[in-house]
Amino acid sequence: MVGPNWKEGHDMRHHHGPFEVSLPDDNATALEIICSIIHFQNDKIPRTLAAADVLAVAVAADKYDCLNALNFASKTWLRECKGNPEDLMLLATAAYLFRNAQAFKELTSALVLNHLGSYLGLGGKEVESVLPWEVFYLLEEQRGFARLEIAEILINGVNSGGCGYGCGWTSTYAHAYISKLEEENLWPANFSNTSISNALPLGGIVFQNIGLVVALGWSA
Structure with missing residues (x-):
């Protein structure tokens, strides 16, 4: 200059x-x-x-x-x-x-x-x-990949409580699990309403609490 x-x-x-x-x-x-x-x-x-x-x-x-x-x-x-x-x-x-x-x-x-x-x-x-515009594209792409991976883990959790003895526990667990996912906005259809940083701890809470929820319902 x-x-x-x-x-x-x-x-x-x-x-x-x-x-x-x-x-x-x-x-x-x-x-x-x-x-x-x-x-x-x-x-x-x-x-x-x-x-x-x-x-x-x-x-x-x-x-x-x-x-x-x-x-x-x-x-x-x-x-x-x-x-x-x-x-x-x-x-x-x-x-x-x-x-x-x-x-x-x-x-x-x-x-x-x-x-x-x-x-x-x-x-x-x-x-x-x-x-450059590629940065915005890559940010969206990485967030999409992360959401898909978390969604896959959460959906696979539907079958993680099966007992294999035909006692009704599996269906009771699955219903409680899906209801909890919907309540926390973690069901895939609503997943875009929750940030990934919030979804991770919420997913852990769902896994931890479902056993207690189902047990209480079962005893009732």
Whole structure:
């Protein structure tokens, strides 16, 4: 930008004394943080940042080719931040820009486990302008695979309580089991209403409680 081939650089060469460069398209807070890091102003570097601010810093650092200078600070920000799906998407986008594969993996895994709706639109235009569309496709694909695997395990549980002696226990167990799945929104038709992170512990509760439910019904 300050080279002779750019307008700003050309103007500077014909100006004596301090020269002010206008940056209307850049985030002022993000640039201030970047400058503080580059100039070792440690007292001005925040230990934690909101997800939107982390992405703003990543975008500015990518634009001005100083991602490497922010390597240590960005790892701290990405590690400390947690939040709702919108924040997770913003942070995943920042991790993508910072080339932090581990943080990107952890954040996208959290999105697969905890988000119910569409991934498109999460984070807004800032995210869509950075992440390739394949990322959204892969997130949806991985969530679909995870739901299918959990659904298969839960459905197979219908037959896990059979006694093999024709005593009626099997049908009683199966009815109680299916009713419990429907009650917890874990029946495949309703599975999309429950996040994977919620489905996993609920599935365990179903398995643990069905024996007691059936036993109580049997004794009655």
